[in-house]
Amino acid sequence: MHPLRLALLVRNSEPGKFGTVLAEWFAREVERRDDFKLDLIDLSRTPTADLPARIDEADAIVIVSPEYNHGYPGDLKTAIDSVRRPWYAKPVAFIVYGGRSGGLRAAEQLRQVFGELHAVTIRETLSFHQPTDPFTPDGTPQDPTTPAAAATLLTQLAWWSRPLREARTTTPYPA
Template structure:
């Protein structure tokens, strides 16, 4: 039996050099690429059209959203991008990598969980959170916090389980949303 890799769309609002999101995204992309069960699709919202975003999320088996906390929530342009996709999010697992100050972006993740639940997506429990950015990564782009790589592996293990289960379910029975 051939098992096709799961396509994971990693969505970030900008991969400009010098931005913390770029560092975190590049590190996480390396974690994904080390695995045989995923195929990475890195989506930079700064350079991706709404139609392309919709098509790529439709093709994906799972998504990971990388974003900062902004005013106790997440950036408005991310909300616009999420809403522009709508139906392709249905019955897909979504994970979060968040960052910012003392809260580490966790308030953004909680807000995103509500948005994705309304879109019939399945927000998974595991979240990667980076506090006191940019000082939480080395100059080489590796996290300083012990256990971060293991936490990413756990996130990806859970994301793979949900992605596989939901891909199989969508294939056998179209989602009624």
């Protein structure tokens, strides 16, 4: 069976930003597995016109997002809305960060949006509270349970990805 194509969607991959450290660490976790092939999509560098095709090629999507004002950033909403049909019948997971909620309010709002886009959001979410120093200088999580949580997220994402890929291949989604 060929690997599942996993699109890792980040707002930007500027060196020194927490979202960049987080995305780089998670990309390494994905690359350790045989069941996924990673496609890192940096929204600050990917032309909006290219985004629908890259999401269409993906079997699963993980979105890395901060929480701003109890929600998620406007540029992420614009990117999501620019795609539409390629989101249909795709599993989506979230890695969120920021504030007292650890970004979970952003994840909950994103779940509502993706429900409208006929995507399947998985329950497992990676959440980082007050992200001042949750990673070592070499990009390793300080919390020893974080890699296991990432593995659980990826295992559930793979479980949803396989049957949904099969369904999309054999029967077009009826939306």
